[in-house]
Amino acid sequence: MNLLELFARTLDITLPVFAMVFLGIGLKRLGWIDRTFVSTASALVFKATLPTLIFLSLVKADLSVALDIPLMLFFAAATLGQFFISWLWACFRIPYAERGIYIQGAFRGNCGVVGLALAAGMYGNYGLSAGSLLVGLVIVMYNALSVWILATYQPGQATDWRSILKNIAMNPLIISVLVALPFTAFSISLPRWVMTSGDYFASLTLPLALICIGATLSVSSIRDKSEVALGSSVMKMVVLPVISTAAAWVLGFKGEQLGLLFLFFASPTAAASFVMVKAMGGNAALAANIIAITTMMASISITLGIFALRLLGWV
Structure with a gap:
């Protein structure tokens, strides 16, 4: 297979x-969908269709294959590593008041939908x-670590572990x-009939969720970019994936495992990072900028990443 065919398969x-x-x-620019639609559809995805998709995928799965303990342990360890690498870098390069938002933007990924x-x-x-x-594992970690780091750098906020x-x-x-x-x-x-009906309902999840992500992106917020938002975006989309994937390969992960990681x-x-920052009284505009920039970067960075991994023969 030549490089052009390999790249074409990656684009597929x-x-x-x-x-x-x-x-x-x-669709948002044409006015065919609006904020009300996005809000309702996002709630439907989060509360109903995505849980159904996850439930059915696990019911159909061979647990001996899907329940990969080494993979889950490494993913948890890598998530912690990404969190602390972002924190260490922020301590030297990011203004104090914006560190929590920078760190959350750098380590908290949209695994539940895009992943x-x-x-x-x-x-x-x-x-x-x-x-x-x-996803089930990382939701626990993302919520706990995000509240912790935002409360650390947000004056007057305390970490409410009961609420978490x-x-x-x-x-x-x-x-x-x-x-x-x-x-x-x-x-x-x-x-x-339950499985068939469930499949019909679950099939709404990914297209509906991805359309909602696009509809919530603000091109103007990308134009009003800041150095902190760009720094967090590069950390999220380039630096941490490269470090984490390379570490996984060194430890022996390959093929489907490495590709999934x-x-x-x-x-x-993740869009949830904006909601959390806003709820805690932080700089919501900065959080929105990071989400918009990383989402726009993803189409290029993920395509090139998969292409590189296939070229190296790692996946």
Whole structure:
């Protein structure tokens, strides 16, 4: 396979995902969808269709393959490593008041939507099932670490661990993982009509979520970029994925495992980071800038990353 064919196959994975994001931008500009639609659709995805997708992917999965303990342990360790690398760098280069937002933007990825969409496109059922378990793990870590770091650099804020634990326990995505595991572990089958109806409903998830991501992007906020937002975006989309993926390869991960890890590491900053910053009275505009820049960068950086990994023969 020559380089052109390899690159074309890489685009077959990434372009469908990011085409939906750019479609969302276009539909918003045409006025065919508005903020009310985005708000309602985003809530539907988070509370219903995405949990259904995760549940069904795990019910169909071979747990002996999807439940990869070394993969999950490395992913957790790498997430902590990314958090502390971002924190260390911020202590030397970022103004005190903006450090928490910079750090959250640099380590908190949109694994639940963009990561899963790319994993499904690249690895099918394995990507969805193994990726769903990683999503359940990382949601816990993202919420706890984000509140901790934002409270550290936000005057007058304290870390409310009771609230954090409550939000984690009530998170629909985590609940869907926990509910699905017994079905998978004991090979409990559901009626065919339930699975078919569930597949219809779950199939709404990725296109609807990606369109909503595009519709919420603000081109004007990208124009009003700041050095802090650009720095956090480069850390999120280039520096940390390279370091983490290289570390995974050194430790022996390859093929589907390494590819899945890269897709999750390279996902753009999660939209939930804006909500958390705003709720804690921080610089919401900076958080929005980071989300917009990383999302726009992702179409290029992830495509080039997958191409490089395939060229090296690592995935």
